[in-house]
Amino acid sequence: GRDSFFFDPSSRDKFYNEDDWPYDEDFDGDCQNTRHEILVATSRAPVRFTNPRNCEARTGEWFDEYTGKTFNVAAQIDLDHIIPLRYAHNQGGDRWPPNKKVAFANDPMNLILTERSEIRRNYVRQWLAIAEKYDLRIANGDKNRITVILRDCGED
DSSP: OHHHHHTOHHHHHTTOOGGGSOOOOOTTSSSOOHHHHHHHHHOSSOOEESSTTOOSEEEEEEEETTTTEEEEEGGGEEEEESSOHHHHHHTTGGGSOHHHHHHHHHOGGGEEEEETTSOOOOOHHHHHHHHHHTTOOOOHHHHHHHHHHHHHTTOO
């Protein structure tokens, strides 16, 4: 029936549209979108830009704590969501108002700069904190995996 649709992520998935979850926003109107705001904020060295308006970071110094590498060229780094947008959509985010989707997609708490070739992983504690912040359901299978990961990692 109708109710099963609302709690079945696979039926929701076909309605996922990344345009509903934009993360190239420029909230303060300074011409830097979310990616470049985060690049500027996290660089350990002065950032050089691609143009005089300072819209896009070109070089700086970024440390990727997951690979232990340092990068000096912004193009080598991806902005990745810790909780993927599609996952949020499938877990009930499809019913969020547009401003909540945009907030989730651009939240620095849910974004991580990582080497382009780095395999995406779940960053479990952060995942739980973000899910709680947005009151996002976590699928039962994922809850079980998270419990196991925290146990195996010796969570205090």
